[in-house]
Amino acid sequence: MIVLWALLGIGLALGTSLGLGSIAPWLTSYVDLTMLPLVVYALRTSQRSSMIVGCATGLLQDYWIEPRLFGIDALVKTILGWALGGLGARFDLNTFWGRFAAGASVHLLDEGLQAALRRLFGETLAPVAVSTLAVRALAGGLLTAAVLVILSRTGSARSAARPKHRKA
């Protein structure tokens, strides 16, 4: 059942992200919807599941919109899943500000890791605009917090009936 939910989440995030790239391409500069399954799994389940979900989402995303470095998004999301999952296991990030910080930081770290890996593989880098990064962090943080609030409300009955045990 857990795998089915993960597949549904990944599919929904990927489909919405690709749709956004067609309807409002400018929004893709600021928000990466495929980060959402990773953050949700990092804050609600385990570090390992967040790494695997991140890797799977990244591979699918790479196939459609990465022209040269197939696997770069998968690697970045695996690292982010590990980092955020580790933090989620140690601290309670399931508050509004915790969720906001998690969403904002993964969007910022994504940009940094992508730049570092592209540099490693000999690609030319564009200068980073601080204003774009700030909007990206703000939009990512708010979106993550909003999605997690919605998920908490819709899943609260289920969670109450079956308490979850977090794993490292």
Added chain:
Amino acid sequence: MAAVSPARANTLLLGVMSFGLLLLMAASVRGGVAGAAVAGAAGTASAPIVSAERSITRILLNVIHFFRDIDADERENVKLRREVARLGAELARAGERGQENARLRRLLGMREDLVPRSVGGSVVTSRLAGQSRVILVDRGGSDGVRPDMAVVAWGGAVGRVVSVERDFARVRLLTDPNSGAAGVIVRSRVEGMAVGRGGDPMEMLYVPKYADVVVGDRVVTSGLDGVFPRGFGLGRVTVVGAPVGASKTIRLEPEVDDRSIEDVLILLEPAGTRLLAPEEPESAP
């Protein structure tokens, strides 16, 4: 044997996954079979998602266009009638010039065809991140699209095809930091290389510091890069900065806004490869 703690096991898993993914990236750069196999599996697994997404997006776009067009149609109609009248006269003059141009080109031995064969396509999705600016178009190998073909849109050059699948192609936009096109300033015929800078304005490199360039100059493709034919718009000069070494620093506002590309034209022949038949008779003067 001591049990490994979950945290340590996850760190070990991260190491293994990172190593595998780095190998995958290296394989994809070198065009290895492993990279293609994993990519193929990812494509097959996500094809139903993208198919559903495209259907929903098409409906949404139709609704958006419907509401947007209701207001704009009336004004556009009047504007277009005037434009048609003006272009009719322009076309007649261009026809005359075209005939003269063809005669002169033959006299000069220039054999490049001005109108390359092309195929139209729609943008399926795009990614306009800082370090990677790519669009996916719904034309692929089955339509004759191949890597390194030029992609243009109404208004100017858009980018270059970088990889092709059966039914779609990935196009690296000119604003991508790893993109570039040979350009020429229309007014002064000064040549240079227009390169992308991510979300920032494009830059024109290798323009000599004494070259005649002013803000507002239009830059078009020069055809020297072997990808884009001559004459497609690249952008307008917005900044002429202080010289660095022997070159000027020039910023360009792209002619095509990559945040609003919906349809493109893929040029199926590389620039300068289609030749006029040498025995083609000259048209009567």
